[in-house]
Amino acid sequence: MPANAPHRPAKAATKAATGAQSPPRRPRDSLNRAVILDAAIRIAERDGLDGLTFQALGKDLGAHATAMYRHFRDKDELLLEMIDELRERSYGGALTSTGRWQDDLRLQAHSIREHYLRYAAFAQQMAPRSTHRSMEIANTEFALSALARAGLDDDESVLYLRLFGNYIRAMSSLEAGVQSLDPGLRAKDRVEWQVAAEGLDPATYPIVHRLGARMLPYDDPRVFDLGLELMIAEIERIGAARR
């Protein structure tokens, strides 16, 4: 039996011979966007974004791969819906204010960062795309409210909203990117700095030669907070000067 024959021209015959029959047809209307989205997220979490194919989706759902096209225009539409659904699941309800604008910004920054790291495979797709769904608008209102309470005027608010938002998404996306790399490759990375530093000419690269062994990994967790506190301190300064 030519088990690996491509494009099996005699599939039906093989089936008849082995007694295998088509899996039961999926009952009508049992497939819908919610069910497909659910399976897609489950598959992506298990096998990564590369593992998410229409064939895998069909297998998981017991349906034909092309059945998805009745519910999503193409794969990109599926992906966008997944991003939105994940967002909904992660910070379901709106954030509740802590009472202090500084802590509100910290809370928001960390909740977004955790979301990106939890769904690291999606991070690079999420960061530059806005959905304008209610979740995003609620988040924007939350941040703008904190900036207003800090004492920023309208012009400053829209500017610092972008710095704050971009910083959080960009840095989280980078961390997620690092963590999505092959683990073996990342381990090699750290060692290589040490090796490279030791083998270096101390005359041309004196500081790298001296500090190479103490270099921090790209995703050192202290870095995110360091920049975050810098922004909060600056916002505090601007607000105080304005009063």
Add this chain to the structure above:
Amino acid sequence: MPANAPHRPAKAATKAATGAQSPPRRPRDSLNRAVILDAAIRIAERDGLDGLTFQALGKDLGAHATAMYRHFRDKDELLLEMIDELRERSYGGALTSTGRWQDDLRLQAHSIREHYLRYAAFAQQMAPRSTHRSMEIANTEFALSALARAGLDDDESVLYLRLFGNYIRAMSSLEAGVQSLDPGLRAKDRVEWQVAAEGLDPATYPIVHRLGARMLPYDDPRVFDLGLELMIAEIERIGAARR
């Protein structure tokens, strides 16, 4: 003639019939990493990363698609080499110091950012990966030297090097990601904020309702410098306190 038959089983026969013959065989050793890299970069700049396939490469070079496998282990190795080659082309020689550490950091930040925006399709691949090639080590020495002249000690230097480096790569990568999106989609984005803001309930979203029309795009160029200056000012403060 079945022009669109897949996996053309009668290719040789067709060729003989039409009189077409195999293109001239590529002369021995005319293919090498440099030549392939050059073509790959040309193709990627013209057709984007999605257009860069071994088939396109073969066509461009007048060689068989699989000939590349003699020179690169797989596509990922080709991609890494491309990233490194582009880096080499962008900021060819090492940066030369301006004499002021603040301006050195600004120079480096902007040259890296321009590099990311110029090769926006690669940005998301470049950001989280380090190559440990000479270019990267020279850049690291340059930044560490600036931080040392600012007055930072070793611990502070390695920490702020990461913040500085991650900020630049992360923010540049985000901007590149935005600019890689479909242009039509980006235009829609800006309008949608305005529409969303106007249709909003002013009671639940008072600030977004008021400021929605003035929202800045994700890739507003002022944002990058705003954060950059924040970091430089902080480094200045730390250095001054230490003296």
Add this chain to the structure above:
DNA sequence: ACCTGAACACCGTTCAAGT
């Protein structure tokens, strides 16, 4: 040793056919 040709095991997507 270097390049080609054919094959393998996939993809996303379209569309006529089944139910």
Add this chain to the structure above:
DNA sequence: ACCTGAACACCGTTCAAGT
């Protein structure tokens, strides 16, 4: 109306065969 089956036009990668 919803789902299936077959096909189309691609991918990256392997490997035996040509030169």
